[in-house]
Amino acid sequence: MNYFGIAVLTCLFLSLITYAIGGWALTAEINAWIGVILLGIGALLSGAFISGDRLRANDRSSTDEDRQSRNRWIHVAFLSCIPFLFVAIFIFALLK
Numbered sequence: 731m732n733y734f735g736i737a738v739l740t741c742l743f744l745s746l747i748t749y750a751i752g753g754w755a756l757t758a759e760i761n762a763w764i765g766v767i768l769l770g771i772g773a774l775l776s777g778a779f780i781s782g783d784r785l786r787a788n789d790r791s792s793t794d795e796d797r798q799s800r801n802r803w804i805h806v807a808f809l810s811c812i813p814f815l816f817v818a819i820f821i822f823a824l825l826k
Contacts, residue, residue: 737810741817758821765814772807775800 741761748757777785789797 733806734809734812738813741813745817754821754825758818758825761814761821762818765811765818768807768811768814772804772811775804775807 741764744764745757745761748760773779777788780788792800
């Protein structure tokens with residue numbers, strides 16, 4: 731939950747700065763890009779873009795420590811993308 735709190739604070743701070751620089755449209759765009767990048771990192775680490783046999787082979791060949799570390803970073807990336815995507819969707823809904 732520590733990373734989620736850091737992501738929320740970063741999102742709020744970044745939103746204030748981008749709103750002061752370029753308004754709501756820039757704020758929504760920056761938050762959307764950061765959210766999508768974090769979501770992509772989480773998907774890459776989780777193996778969402780590879781087939782089942784490759785995922786199984788990678789899982790069997792890695793150690794328990796590697797697997798736990800990878801799963802931890804997957805959760806961090808997915809939890810960190812939530813505030814950015816929420817703010818971006820909220821602002822896009824307000825602008826339409």
